[in-house]
Amino acid sequence: MILQMIINGLLVGGLYASIGVSFSLVYGIMGIINLAQGTQIILGAYLTCAMVQFFHIDPFLTLPVSGFVLFCWGYAIQRCIINMVGKGGVVLTSLLTFGLNLVLINIILLIWNADFRGVNPAYAGKNFELFGATIPYVRLAVFFVAVVATVSLHWFLGHTQTGNAIHASAQNKRAAQIVGINIRHSYALTFAISSGLAGAMGTLYVILKPVSPFSGADLLMILFLVAVLGGLGNIPGALLGGVVMGLTDSFSVLCLGMQYQKIVLFLGFILVLIFLPRGFFGRRFYG
Amino acid sequence: MKGMIGIVVIVFSLVVLGCGSAGAQEAIKIGIIEPLTGPAAYDGQSVVEGARLAEEEINARGGVLGKQIRLVVEDGKADPAESVNAAEKLLVRDQVPVIMGAWASSATLAVMPVMKKNATPLLVETATSLKVTDPPSEWVYRICSNSAIDGQLMEKYLVPTLGFKKAAFMAANNDFGRAVVTFWSEAVKKKGGTVVLTEYHAPGEINFAPSLTKISTSGADSIIITSDIQTASNIIKQTYEMGLTKIKRLVTNGIPSEAIVKLAGVEASEGVLVHNYWVPFAPPKGQEAKNKQFMDKYTAKYPNKPVDKYAAFGYDGIRVIAQAIVTARAADPVKIKEALKKTKVDGLTGNIQFDDKNQARPYSSVSRIEKGKPKLVVRLN
Structure with a gap:
């Protein structure tokens, strides 16, 4: 059971991370707290639902589209609106x-009304056993895609010219x-990347769980x-943060029960703020 | 000159307002408080739409006491403060003699003292908290069920018929969820079953894998799920992902099977038991024709919306109120309150008559989802 709990924690932790x-990127580079980020993820989720409904394709295939749409949206929003009050x-x-x-x-x-939406791939119930622990394929895939997205974003920022330009502007x-370096462009690009990642994560999120237009608040x-x-x-810190949060989820349920999950989580959070006010990795990204 | 315009405007608006209220006096007003915006808006709209159908029907038959009835709808947003504002507006501005509402238990409990202060009856159509009628208030009548009644009705079936011998609960961590756990646990225990585990979650919670892991190792043979549509469907979906479909799953409190199938998927919801109040496919005995008529009318008027229990309760609620006004022989709050006590309506949601706590006992049933379609298993009353 302990192994099962660790696996549960890791799998969901990847998505959390x-x-x-996606949220921490914008803050790190531009110092903007994007309160719309939760709903951007939900928008990605709705795009996935719509595409699955119309084209009857696998939800994972819609990930690039929802990512791209949100990328463009993010770029436009930053360039036309947020930049004005930057x-x-x-x-x-x-x-x-x-x-x-x-x-x-x-x-x-307006577009989809207040109804809940969800997608259910045919293989949702398939899983395999590993040392007595059950691992659902869907969750494993979600974990894998989320981690790949995060790691490649990290690589992109560190090893490409555009990435360096973004670093430099920060x-x-x-x-x-x-x-x-065109600062406006690199800011807009950062915001776009963050929104694009949010859109892609929306795809993964809706595979795990139904959403409503208001679900963004749970995510925030x-x-x-x-x-x-x-x-x-x-970025590496957020990856660790996500996994720690997934594991805390699991073990608070195991040891105390689900009703204490949030208490444990926030107590831990307060302790981190007191003793490691700059997070696990002890430093802010830039500046 | 500007002063003149101001005076003209004021006089004009006085005339218009005056006409408005004079015209309205001819109809008997019935206040309604429902969430028309916010997360609960979809369900609140359903109640109002059902109520509008009843209004049309009653007015087509000539109204009550020779007057037409007119619904005055206010948005309570399923929020206590907003609902109290809505109630004050209806009572003071519109002077309605009776109100139906306020959808959510928390909002209803907040509105109740206002009704008492203004000595006007409230008909509760969907709020299920036990506290609405226990302790009873002489001004509050309820046509929908509460967890105590549900627990009592389930007692005969839960362990003996459905085989919930070792039950685990997954319930929303609020008044509603806790009340269900209390009364349904009793139903299990009284018939020799045990409750092996109870897990409370915050509504909207994302990850149930830890809880489900615990349940799978606890030896439970069944899970009783009490939550909102989205969360309950999510739990069903995750039981399927984790391969726990051998454990019996039951969703309480009238969450529509169609919604579960849509959100969790056909495969995941196979075999899920659903505890229903009004459902389109299994009306109370003797109501089949009326039920069909109601559904046809509803679909004709709101073509893109499936008929749900909220519409049925809204429809029945207005019929009960109209009946009470007829019995009272006046659109007077105190007389309507007295009349409600004696009112009996053969409704779509069951035989509506109020007990000494002003609580009706609506019809309920249990169905099983098979290949994405609900099938009736048992009628509870």
Whole structure:
């Protein structure tokens, strides 16, 4: 049973991590707390539902599309709206993203109404046994895709010119401009990557669980916890944060019961804030 | 000049408002508080739509006491504070003699003192918390069920017929979930079964794998699931993912089978037992014709919406109120309150008459989902 619990924790932790990374990226680079991130994930989820319904394809195949649509949306939003108040500080940008969140929710409501949606691939019930623990294929696939997405994002930021440009704009805006980096573009790109990742994670999320236009609120909590646990803006940290959160989920249920899960989680969170105020990895990303 | 315009506007609006209220006096108003926006809006709309059908029917027959009835609908957002505001508006501005609402238990409990203060009766159509009628309030009548009644009715079937000998509960961590666990546990224990595990979750919770792992190793032969549509379907889906389909699964409190099948998938929901109140496929005995008529009318008026229990309760609620106004022979709050006590309506949701706690006992049943379609297993009353 303990092995089963560890596996449960790891599998869901992968998704938590990815969700956390998408949120923490924007904060790390631009200092913007994107309160619309949860609903962006839900928008990705709805796109997946719509595509599965119309084309009868496997939900995993819709991931690039929902990712791309959200990528474009993110780019446009950052370029046209958020950039306008970018200098206004964290309160203004938070207010703005809060408003965006409401707009997004109502767009989803308009198109799809308040009904719950979900997708159920034919292989949802297939699983295999490993040392007596049951591993559902769907969860394993979700875990795998989420981790691959996160790791490749990390690689992209560290090893490509565009990635370096994004780093540079975060570290020193002026110097970046002097060497010819288009700051507006790299900010918009960062936001777009974050939204795109959110859209892709929406696909994975809706494979695990039905969503409603309001489900973004459930996610926002996870986003914050994972990102802060790992250190805001720190990708490997968020990965660790996600896994730790998945494991905490599992073991609090095992030892105490599900009703104590949130208590344990937030107690742990408070302890982390007191003793490791900058998250597990002890430093902020940049700046 | 500006002053003149102001005066003209004020006079004009006074005239318009005056006409409005004079015109409205001819109809008997019935207040309704439902969530029309927010997460519960879909269900709240259903209640209102059912109520509108009843309104049309009654008015087509000539109304009550020779007057037409008119529904005055306010948005309570399933929120206690908003629902209290809505009640105040209906009572003070519209002076309605009776209100139906307020969908959620928390909202209904908040509205109850307002009704008492204004000495106006409230007919509760969907809120299931025991506290609504226990301790009873003379101003509050309920046509939907509560967990104590459900537990009592299930007692005969849960262990003996359905074989829930070692039951595990997965319930929402709120008043509703806890009440179900209390009364359904009694039903299991009284017939010699045991409750091996109870797990409470926050509504909207994502990951049930840990809880389900615990249940699978606890030796439970059945899981009783009490939550909202989305969460219950998610639990069903995850039991299937984890390969726990040999354990019997039962979803309580009238969550529509169609929704479970849609959200969890046909394979995952195979064999799931569902505890129903009003359902389209199994009306109370003797109501088949009326049920069909109601569903046809509803579908004609709202073509894109499946008929659900909320619409049926909304429909029955207005019929009960209209009946009570006829018995009272006046649209007077106190008289309607007295009349409700004696009101009997053969409704779609069961034989509606109120006991000494002003609680009706609606019809309920259990069905099993087979190949994505619900099949009646047993009628509970």
